[in-house]
Amino acid sequence: MNLKLYNTLTGSLETFKSLKKGTVRMYTCGPTVYDVPHVGNYRAFLFFDLVKRYLWFLGYEVKHVMNITDVDDKIIAKCVKENVSLETLTAKFTDVFKTDAEVLGIELPELLPKATEHIKEMIDLIKVLINNNNAYKTDDGSVFFKIDSFDDYGSLSEIELDHLASTERVADDEYGKENPQDFALWKKWKEQDGEIGWDSPWGRGRPGWHIECSAMSMKYLGEEFDIHCGGVDLLFPHHENEIAQSVCGTGKSFVQTWLHCDHLLVDGAKMSKSLGNFYTLNDVMERGHSAMALRYLLTSSHYRQKVDLTNEHLYSAGQAVQRLQDFRRRLVEAAGKVTSHQAESPVLADFSSAMKQDLNVSEGLAVVFDWIRETNRKIDSQNMSPNEAAAGLIALERIDSVLSVLTDDLIQITDEEQALVSEREVARKAKNWSRSDEIRDIFRTKGYELEDTPKGTVVKRIYKTTAES
RNA sequence: GGCGACGUACCCAAGCGGUCUAAGGGAGCGGUCUGCAAAACCGCGAUUCAUCGGUUCGAAUCCGAUCGUCGCCUCCA
Missing domain, CATH: 3.40.50.620 (HUPs)
Known part of the structure; x- marks a missing residue:
């Protein structure tokens, strides 16, 4: 095709x-x-x-x-x-x-x-x-x-x-x-x-x-x-x-x-300098959105379709990016030290055939998200071999070579913060739940979420919610 | 005034004549998992595609009208 x-x-x-x-x-x-x-x-x-x-x-x-x-x-x-x-x-x-x-x-x-x-x-x-x-x-x-x-x-x-x-x-x-x-x-x-x-x-x-x-x-x-x-x-x-x-x-x-x-709209009107309703990249980021959320929002709908820039849409896009990002992390864990040179192919082929239809990103993403759910299910039920995970990772990277929303999302935290994370790990082992929760709350007020996984605690950035505007 | 695009669930959005009692994402609700969360998974969620007519065996998809939104005709991504 x-x-x-x-x-x-x-x-x-x-x-x-x-x-x-x-x-x-x-x-x-x-x-x-x-x-x-x-x-x-x-x-x-x-x-x-x-x-x-x-x-x-x-x-x-x-x-x-x-x-x-x-x-x-x-x-x-x-x-x-x-x-x-x-x-x-x-x-x-x-x-x-x-x-x-x-x-x-x-x-x-x-x-x-x-x-x-x-x-x-x-x-x-x-x-x-x-x-x-x-x-x-x-x-x-x-x-x-x-x-x-x-x-x-x-x-x-x-x-x-x-x-x-x-x-x-x-x-x-x-x-x-x-x-x-x-x-x-x-x-x-x-x-x-x-x-x-x-x-x-x-x-x-x-x-x-x-x-x-x-x-x-x-x-x-x-x-x-x-x-x-x-x-x-x-x-x-x-x-x-x-x-x-x-x-x-x-x-x-x-x-x-x-x-x-087509154009980007803001509050339903074309964004332009002359109308004075424009935002810069910095403006968007200062409002607490990631650049990748913006990228996702602007590329995930069809290029000949108008896109309305709102906080809600940016938030929604950011969540989708987060899901993609989390998925990659899971694949990395599941693959362990195994690497692959072979990409898992059905999802790539389906993604590509959607894109071949005048760059139908929406459909391409639907394919990707279907695959993600299916793969997550396999990982959950421990039916995912390291080889398969590694091949999936290659496929994901190929897809992201087009979308380019998966950045290295490792959070930079200070030594003190790292010490808190470690303290919490110790507290959790000692079943000191009140101290554990206290530390998690400290991070939440700083805009981070602590996720306890079998492989340790992951620090994630919490992006803006719809409630604020 | 001329030209054009669009109107699908709470929000975004794909689908462009039958497989649509309509993908996917976000939000929500219920559940599994978890010390609790988060993530993940499972389930619920439009019998309906702006409205009204028409064409057709069959329409979200084609045609017409109406309403609404937006863009271009001046610098503009």
Whole structure:
């Protein structure tokens, strides 16, 4: 059975086949580094990560490129306002992005090209577009893409140009356009841009937003490649414009499969900076949730489905992660010193065939949880051989190579705390239950649960409950 | 105004014409285990899939209408 993905371009579920056998070339729209990314942004980055990890799972080599947008209106405005250089500002938020990504278990691509380091490539592409009569320069030194010159314009988003005219853009840098829907490839320098600008054949200025993705994806992945991902909000106009620029620039078909993930909502509304209803990774963690709970919440429902970020949902996700984590611990115990090179296969096959249906994680997880219950039953009834447990462990790890929610959950406790745990072990042996319970209560107030197992006491972190908010 | 997505138990969610008197997770309740817990396991929990019509031998799944929620059309993951 083959991987099926919903291709926005055709509006249908398609069997995925990479252009080059065994290798997938994938471009994903990365962050605009003008501020701390919010959880909504991570929903998309986590989706890209899921796509990549599952392609790895299937044995593909994945050549992944994600751009860093380090020049745009908001960045420039902020630099000028705070009187910092573009490099300083964007380096700061690029770092935040990378740190957060690591905390969330996102495997960043080997290539994270910055827009500002590819001005030349963009200028070259714009030159081609002007030559091909797909773009024109205005008197003041901006360059616009001529939408009428591309017949297929609107084919991705299914937007009809006639219906667009109702909301005309009024930004002052858009004067001089032949058609209000034409979009900027190059924006002439303005006084409020301060120091920021680059020289070009059309004078000093800066690139339009869309051109960086065309220029950089072509540079690193070639004129035609397999997958391009982004959030649904990029569908129009960004991806539409990217297609127009790229197809007109090369005459090739550009991207084979377009994947778009839906939004993250908070209290039922789209999370966004402009609405002011955004949360950062730190905000979520400060509320007492683990990064893995967030990761699980954002990846466990289907990518084309909206997800509502609430404390209750985060808690629920955290509990599911805990169950997975506890299960792994049980397998490790049951396997003892035995290791296996063979993964238990039925669960892997079932998991994978669910994932092949347009990345149906929900169904994949259902398979996994069924298997967990069955395996736990075997362990409980002592019908689990070390070999079998070891094979199960391999299977779990393979599954987690896609989900990536099983972190090393060993709790760091202080020496004093460790002493208390030891004291309690002694007390328990002496059947001093009141002291045992007292110590357990001390840990509970600190946010830890003590679990007595045949192999000793396990210290677990207690995550937030639904009662608090 | 134009375009689109969605509405399944207390919450999240899969299913996309028959095997559905509908997976899985969380929460809850009852039980086994445990010194007590926790974890694990067992059991309970929607005769019903927003509503109303239609197509069909057969619908949560297809069609239409209605109501509701959300998104895009302007920067946005």
